[in-house]
Amino acid sequence: MRYRSITRNGDFARTYRRGKSYVSPFVSTYVLPRRNGGVRLGITTSKKIGGAVQRVRARRVIREAYYAAGVDKTKNVDIVFVARTATTKVKMQKVAQAMHAHLAAAGLLVP
Numbered sequence: 001m002r003y004r005s006i007t008r009n010g011d012f013a014r015t016y017r018r019g020k021s022y023v024s025p026f027v028s029t030y031v032l033p034r035r036n037g038g039v040r041l042g043i044t045t046s047k048k049i050g051g052a053v054q055r056v057r058a059r060r061v062i063r064e065a066y067y068a069a070g071v072d073k074t075k076n077v078d079i080v081f082v083a084r085t086a087t088t089k090v091k092m093q094k095v096a097q098a099m100h101a102h103l104a105a106a107g108l109l110v111p
Helices: 009-018 052-069 085-089 092-106
Strands: 020-023 027-033 039-044 077-083
Touching: 009 027, 009 039, 009 077, 020 092, 027 092, 039 052, 052 077, 052 085, 052 092, 077 092
Parallel strands: 039 077
Antiparallel strands: 020 027, 027 077
16 A cells, blocks of 8 residues: 555544645645654545445545655645545546645645
């Protein structure tokens, strides 16, 4: 596995509540600094996105866009990506562009 997952509901809730958010039509990003532990990633897809096939595709597209972004692994941060309805209708490159802009604004990309 190329990243550590956020698995507990409380960690997701804390990131939503206290984290900095970045929004685009394709994906919403929440970033919350931590004391230690490296980068943890969470991906959320609600039933508003569509059926199971669309939700799985949205998660897969977000995961691949994250890999392509080149996040600095030395940061200690929780990142939660929330799929939006447009995520399933566009190519991965559009999601990757939006995600790259969010991660750059958060200062998480490798210089």
